[in-house]
Amino acid sequence: MNPTRSILTADPYNIIITGVGGQGNVLASRVLGNMLIALGLHITIGETFGASQRGGSVMSHLRVSSQRDVSPQIPRGQAHLVVSLEPTEALRVLKEYGNAQAFVLCNMRPIHAISVISGETQYPEAEQLKQWVRDLSQKAWFLNATDAAMAMGNPIFGNIMLVGALSGTGLLPLDRELFAAAIGRMVPKDKIDLNLTAFDKGREMVKE
Amino acid sequence: MSYLLQGEKGERRLFMGNEAIARGALEAGIAVAAGYPGTPSSEIIENLAKVSQQRQLYVEWSVNEKVALEVATAASLAGLRALCVMKQNGVNVASDFLLHLAGSGTRGGLVLVPCDDPGALSSVNEGESRHFARMIEIPLLEPGNFQDAREMIPYAFELSEQLRTLVMVRSVTRLSHASGGVTLGELPTGQPKAFFKHDGFILDPLAGAVLSAPVEYKHALQQEKIRNAAERFEDCPFNTYTGPPKPEVLIFTSSACNLYSLEAVRLLQAESRVGIVKMGTTWPLPPRFVEKYLRLAGKILIVEEVLPFLEENVKILAAELAPTIGAKIFFGKRDGTLPATGEMNPDRVITGLAKVLGISYDPMPAAYAQKAAAAVAGGAPDRDLTFCPGCPHRAAFWTIHNVLQLDHRQGFVCGDIGCYSLAMRPTGFETLKTLHSMGSGTGLASGFGMLKPFGMDQPVLAVSGDSTFFHAVLPALANAAHHRANITLVVLDNGGTAMTGFQPHPGLEVDAAGHTVQSLDITRICQAMGAEVHTCDPFDLETTQTILLELLQSKQGLKVLILKQRCALSPERKGRRMYEMRIDAAKCRGENCGCNRLCTRVFKCPGLVWDKAQGVSRIDEVICAGCGVCASLCPAGAIQKEAVQ
Numbered sequence: 025m026n027p028t029r030s031i032l033t034a035d036p037y038n039i040i041i042t043g044v045g046g047q048g049n050v051l052a053s054r055v056l057g058n059m060l061i062a063l064g065l066h067i068t069i070g071e072t073f074g075a076s077q078r079g080g081s082v083m084s085h086l087r088v089s090s091q092r093d094v095s096p097q098i099p100r101g102q103a104h105l106v107v108s109l110e111p112t113e114a115l116r117v118l119k120e121y122g123n124a125q126a127f128v129l130c131n132m133r134p135i136h137a138i139s140v141i142s143g144e145t146q147y148p149e150a151e152q153l154k155q156w157v158r159d160l161s162q163k164a165w166f167l168n169a170t171d172a173a174m175a176m177g178n179p180i181f182g183n184i185m186l187v188g189a190l191s192g193t194g195l196l197p198l199d200r201e202l203f204a205a206a207i208g209r210m211v212p213k214d215k216i217d218l219n220l221t222a223f224d225k226g227r228e229m230v231k232e
Numbered sequence: 233m234s235y236l237l238q239g240e241k242g243e244r245r246l247f248m249g250n251e252a253i254a255r256g257a258l259e260a261g262i263a264v265a266a267g268y269p270g271t272p273s274s275e276i277i278e279n280l281a282k283v284s285q286q287r288q289l290y291v292e293w294s295v296n297e298k299v300a301l302e303v304a305t306a307a308s309l310a311g312l313r314a315l316c317v318m319k320q321n322g323v324n325v326a327s328d329f330l331l332h333l334a335g336s337g338t339r340g341g342l343v344l345v346p347c348d349d350p351g352a353l354s355s356v357n358e359g360e361s362r363h364f365a366r367m368i369e370i371p372l373l374e375p376g377n378f379q380d381a382r383e384m385i386p387y388a389f390e391l392s393e394q395l396r397t398l399v400m401v402r403s404v405t406r407l408s409h410a411s412g413g414v415t416l417g418e419l420p421t422g423q424p425k426a427f428f429k430h431d432g433f434i435l436d437p438l439a440g441a442v443l444s445a446p447v448e449y450k451h452a453l454q455q456e457k458i459r460n461a462a463e464r465f466e467d468c469p470f471n472t473y474t475g476p477p478k479p480e481v482l483i484f485t486s487s488a489c490n491l492y493s494l495e496a497v498r499l500l501q502a503e504s505r506v507g508i509v510k511m512g513t514t515w516p517l518p519p520r521f522v523e524k525y526l527r528l529a530g531k532i533l534i535v536e537e538v539l540p541f542l543e544e545n546v547k548i549l550a551a552e553l554a555p556t557i558g559a560k561i562f563f564g565k566r567d568g569t570l571p572a573t574g575e576m577n578p579d580r581v582i583t584g585l586a587k588v589l590g591i592s593y594d595p596m597p598a599a600y601a602q603k604a605a606a607a608v609a610g611g612a613p614d615r616d617l618t619f620c621p622g623c624p625h626r627a628a629f630w631t632i633h634n635v636l637q638l639d640h641r642q643g644f645v646c647g648d649i650g651c652y653s654l655a656m657r658p659t660g661f662e663t664l665k666t667l668h669s670m671g672s673g674t675g676l677a678s679g680f681g682m683l684k685p686f687g688m689d690q691p692v693l694a695v696s697g698d699s700t701f702f703h704a705v706l707p708a709l710a711n712a713a714h715h716r717a718n719i720t721l722v723v724l725d726n727g728g729t730a731m732t733g734f735q736p737h738p739g740l741e742v743d744a745a746g747h748t749v750q751s752l753d754i755t756r757i758c759q760a761m762g763a764e765v766h767t768c769d770p771f772d773l774e775t776t777q778t779i780l781l782e783l784l785q786s787k788q789g790l791k792v793l794i795l796k797q798r799c800a801l802s803p804e805r806k807g808r809r810m811y812e813m814r815i816d817a818a819k820c821r822g823e824n825c826g827c828n829r830l831c832t833r834v835f836k837c838p839g840l841v842w843d844k845a846q847g848v849s850r851i852d853e854v855i856c857a858g859c860g861v862c863a864s865l866c867p868a869g870a871i872q873k874e875a876v877q
């Protein structure tokens with residue numbers, strides 16, 4: 025009997041990490057992937073690189089299974105969890121991959137598309153965005169990770185806060201030790217503490 | 233130690249497809265690797281370069297793909313194992329040499345890994361490299377998962393040495409850039425010795441001179457090798473079957489489509505009705521293996537990406553076998569069961585397979601889909617691709633665009649390949665008017681520049697990145713210089729191959745492995761060709777504009793303007809602002825300025841946002857890269873910069 029089987033509420037468990045090119049969602053998916061593989065699970069990750077990273081919408085599909093490698097692309101309507109670094113991107117992902125049972129973890133920092141900057145289109149109000157996300161999910165958490173990360177000196181920590189927040193939701197068995205082990209292998213020694221602080225801040229953000 | 237070298241034999245690790253390929257190459261004991269950067273292939277050479285010292289390899293970023301293949305081939309001829317890597321388009325570039333190489337044969341194992349980009353996620357085409365394997369008659373393998381990607385490389389090297397021919401292993405974006413579990417093999421020890429034997433009998437494949445003549449003899453030999461490969465593929469471990477003993481529908485598939493097919497069968501709960509033949513060896517097909525499975529079912533669905541390559545080859549075998557196995561009904565790209573263009577995904581396979589099985593599948597309740605579509609329509613404005621904040625290209629195209637407007641003669645710019653291809657779009661003020669392959673901008677400009685006798689007096693410009701300059705612009709520029717084409721080439725020199733992640737090129741003093749090497753000076757090369765050359769910093773909008781306008785209006789012949797400024801993501805600039813920016817809200821006149829919101833509506837750097845509530849422009853401190861350019865745009869002096877010490 026595989027001891028990890030019971031820790032997934034679905035198999036494969038499908039996670040989408042989304043954001044805008046340059047926000048560093050490859051980092052978030054790598055951290056999560058390394059944490060989950062340490063649990064003995066099979067991980068398949070599909071990512072966007074290259075031109076599509078230049079200010080475009082980017083997505084990582086992270087799929088977790090106790091049994092096998094699966095396709096690096098999640099089929100339509102099959103996401104269990106959406107982690108979004110930017111609120112309008114959460115909507116875009118839900119449209120393709122969402123369902124009424126999905127969970128959403130959403131950073132509220134907007135990144136304006138150039139059509140918004142140039143005034144051709146409008147960026148929606150935060151409350152309206154939250155309402156749409158709630159309507160399209162089972163439960164959603166909204167965080168201001170970028171602001172907190174800026175306070176720490178670098179917006180990139182927002183990614184780690186979201187990983188911390190995900191750990192805090194208890195949706196997946198991702199504890200602090202697992203994170204410490206994974207990040208320890210990924211960043212230089214003098215950066216580990218800052219990352220742990222970001223992780224803890226993220227955990228705090230979802231405490232009810 | 234590099235991630236690639238960690239771990240014992242038998243250990244399972246999370247590897248990106250490209251890492252798995254690189255690890256496979258190390259396990260195969262390669263001595264040399266060469267390539268030219270291109271998404272989705274670049275991480276293979278990058279990873280090998282990182283371990284080159286430790287593993288005693290020679291790894292280079294070559295000037296272009298043809299030269300990369302020649303460099304790798306030299307190693308093979310000297311008895312070493314060598315890997316050559318490129319994106320699909322690169323195979324077109326290398327194809328002339330490729331044809332002759334297939335004829336001449338190889339010595340040490342030689343493997344070419346092209347990475348195709350179905351759906352053109354990071355390309356301006358949806359090209360296909362598999363046809364080259366059939367056209368030039370070399371064996372072709374396609375990994376169907378991450379483990380295959382690692383294991384196939386050593387297998388391909390063995391095969392190459394058994395047959396003395398080049399072997400192609402084709403990857404695609406969704407394998408190269410996806411990650412999955414890979415069980416490691418062993419890394420060999422020992423350093424091979426290089427020696428090129430050339431004094432044997434001319435027809436001796438291991439000691440004679442190396443060429444593709446006498447053509448008929450060598451061509452027959454090549455076909456013999458292909459027959460031999462087909463024979464070996466009959467029991468190749470990469471060709472597998474998953475499914476019931478008597479399936480109703482049989483899927484033939486390869487590459488990432490194998491994973492999509494498995495997913496489709498699972499979601500349709502059709503495990504008892506559908507079998508999947510994963511073909512790892514797609515050219516030549518092993519006829520008896522294919523026959524064995526064709527016999528199983530009456531309906532055959534072929535799932536693959538880009539062109540119906542596997543489909544056509546299976547159909548040829550089926551036609552030849554029809555007298556013994558009977559007629560089959562085929563589904564795939566040719567009958568429209570699967571889309572003929574764009575990348576494949578699980579949903580496309582589900583739709584096609586459901587049709588063949590006569591069942592229905594509903595991926596999303598209609599009410600949810602409607603609600604979500606309405607939210608996106610109202611709340612998620614489309615995200616057009618943009619240059620990064622602080623990108624030198626935005627400043628460069630701002631000036632080029634303005635100069636062409638000021639000049640009034642309907643001048644135009646021929647585009648080229650790199651981040652600056654985005655200048656086709658609003659982020660580059662839609663300045664580029666043609667876009668084809670590497671170097672084509674200058675080649676086209678050279679042609680346009682000769683049309684004066686036919687009454688054409690529009691100014692002709694071309695742009696080129698620094699890496700593209702060496703890759704394919706050089707011959708076009710020589711052509712323009714030689715024929716005295718009246719054109720202006722703007723070299724956007726941002727100090728590396730930015731698009732693919734800063735790989736070095738001959739203009740830099742560093743190579744793939746970080747060694748100091750000879751750098752070639754673009755200015756002097758252009759001067760030697762007889763061009764009038766100017767250099768300036770594109771962030772200095774005024775000077776750039778003055779020089780360019782003058783070049784266009786009062787100079788004849790070949791002119792080159794080199795705009796030198798580092799890419800915003802380069803190691804030298806990333807995370808380091810040159811200026812702290814701030815907006816004096818009291819000075820910003822907002823919509824009443826008369827500038828038509830030059831800063832945001834027109835210039836559109838993502839580092840500037842329009843504060844609707846206050847009616848003023850604002851710096852987004854998370855996004856702004858502190859290049860200072862926008863300060864010189866604002867006519868009211870509201871955007872202010874302060875140099876960072």
Ligand code: SF4
Nearest residue numbers: 620623651730799800
């Ligand atoms: S990567 Fe560099 S060259 Fe490419 S868009 Fe960004 S700043 Fe410009």
Ligand code: SF4
Nearest residue numbers: 622837839857860862
């Ligand atoms: S200084 Fe201005 S132009 Fe440069 S990145 Fe910041 S907002 Fe953009």
